[in-house]
Amino acid sequence: MIVILSAPSGHIWRKTDNPLIRYTDLPTRPQLMQITTGAAQDVRDFYPQHSVPAPAARPSGEAGPRDLLVLSIDATGINMIDSGLRETPPGRDHGPQPPSAQLSCRERTGRTRMAVVTAVYDAAPAVRGPADIMPTGAIERAGRRPGPKAVNREVDASIIDSTAPMTTRLFDRAQQRDPQHLRRWIVLVDGNNHQIDRINAEAHAHGVRINLILDFVHVLEYLWKAAEDLHPTQPGRAAFIARTARDLLEHHPARVIADLTSQHEALAQAGTPASGLKRCIDYLTAKQPYLIYRIALAMGWPIATGVIEGTCRYLVKDRLAITGARWSLPGAEAVLLLRAVITNGDFPTYWKFHLEKEHQRTHTSRYQHQYDLAA
Structure with missing residues (x-):
C-alpha cells in the first residue's frame, strides 16, 4: 500500500512497504507545476501539423x-x-469578498x-x-x-x-x-x-x-419558464411543453411565437404577471433564424x-x-x-512531438554552430 503524505515544508513524501526504503522524496508542488506547464507548452504547436483521418466510407459505398x-x-x-x-471592467467591483459564515x-x-x-x-x-x-x-x-x-x-x-x-x-x-x-x-x-x-x-x-x-434543450428550458406562468399544475405544464415543443419541430417557429404572444397579451389584459412567458417569447424571437428544426430533422442533422x-x-x-x-x-x-x-487520444503522438521540440530547445538550438564548425 502506498500513502501520500504532505510535509509542512511543501515536500510530498511517499511511504512504501519496503522496509529498506521507508520514504522517498517526490517533487514539491512548485516543481510539479513546472513539470506540468512544461509538458503542455507544445500543445498549441502540435495540432496545426496534426491531421485527423478522413471519415470512413459508408456501408453503401458512398464517400465520407x-x-x-x-x-x-x-x-x-x-x-x-x-x-x-480577469481584470474587472470599469464601474464594476468584484474584488475579494470579506470572510463570512x-x-x-x-x-x-x-x-x-x-x-x-x-x-x-x-x-x-x-x-x-x-x-x-x-x-x-x-x-x-x-x-x-x-x-x-x-x-x-x-x-x-x-x-x-x-x-x-x-x-x-x-x-x-x-x-x-x-x-x-x-x-x-x-x-x-x-x-x-x-x-x-x-x-x-x-x-x-x-x-x-x-x-x-x-440547441433544442435550451429552448425547452425557456418553454418550461413559460409553462410556469400559463399552468398552475405540473400535468398542465408537461402537456404544454409536449404540445409546444412538437409544434416547434413540425412547423415554422413564427407560428409558435405568435401563439405564445397572444397568450401573453391575454394575461397582460387580465393583470396577471408573466415574466417567464415574456422571456420565452423574446428568446424565441431573437433566435428565430436558428430554430430550423424541421429542416434539420429532415436532412439528418443534430439539433x-x-x-x-x-x-x-x-x-x-x-x-x-x-x-x-x-x-x-x-x-x-x-x-x-x-x-x-x-x-x-493523441498523447503518444504529442509526447513524441514534445520530446523533439524539447531536444531542439535544449540541444540543437544551442550547439548547432559547434556542429557546423566541427564539420
Whole structure:
C-alpha cells in the first residue's frame, strides 16, 4: 500500500512497504507545476501539423466527404485564485469578498473565470422526425430512430484564450478536415450572442457556408419558464411543453411565437404577471433564424449540444471543479491542454512531438554552430 503524505515544508513524501526504503522524496508542488506547464507548452504547436483521418466510407459505398462536419462551442467557469481572475471592467467591483459564515454563497462572486471549450467531429446524417424527438404515445416511443453519432471527435479548451481566438482555432481545425468545403458544416450553439457573432465572422473569413442551429434543450428550458406562468399544475405544464415543443419541430417557429404572444397579451389584459412567458417569447424571437428544426430533422442533422455539454463536464468540471479547488492561470491552462490531448487520444503522438521540440530547445538550438564548425 502506498500513502501520500504532505510535509509542512511543501515536500510530498511517499511511504512504501519496503522496509529498506521507508520514504522517498517526490517533487514539491512548485516543481510539479513546472513539470506540468512544461509538458503542455507544445500543445498549441502540435495540432496545426496534426491531421485527423478522413471519415470512413459508408456501408453503401458512398464517400465520407458527404457526411456532416459538426462544430460546437461553450464556456464553463473555474474557481481561480485572485491573480488568475480577469481584470474587472470599469464601474464594476468584484474584488475579494470579506470572510463570512456563508462562504458557499459569497465566495462565488468574482471568483470564477470562464474556460472556453470547443468540439469538432464527423457524423453521418440520420434522418428523423418530430416523433423521434417528442413522441406522443407508446407506438411513437417504440419506433424512435437514433440521431447522428459523433466520430473522430476532437476537443479543445483554454482558460487563457477568449472566445474569439478559440473560435478561430475551431474553424482552422475544421478547415483541415474539409479544405475544399465539400461537406455540410453544422454549428450547434446555446444562444450566446457573442459566440454566434464570432462564428459568423469566422465562417465568412474561411469562406464556408454554415448551418447554425440553436440547441433544442435550451429552448425547452425557456418553454418550461413559460409553462410556469400559463399552468398552475405540473400535468398542465408537461402537456404544454409536449404540445409546444412538437409544434416547434413540425412547423415554422413564427407560428409558435405568435401563439405564445397572444397568450401573453391575454394575461397582460387580465393583470396577471408573466415574466417567464415574456422571456420565452423574446428568446424565441431573437433566435428565430436558428430554430430550423424541421429542416434539420429532415436532412439528418443534430439539433442538440450534448457533445459540448458533456465535454464541459468530463474535460473541465470533473477535474478543475473538485471541492475546494482554486487554480492559478498557468496551472489550469496546462491541465486543460493535457486533458484535451489525452481525451483526443493523441498523447503518444504529442509526447513524441514534445520530446523533439524539447531536444531542439535544449540541444540543437544551442550547439548547432559547434556542429557546423566541427564539420
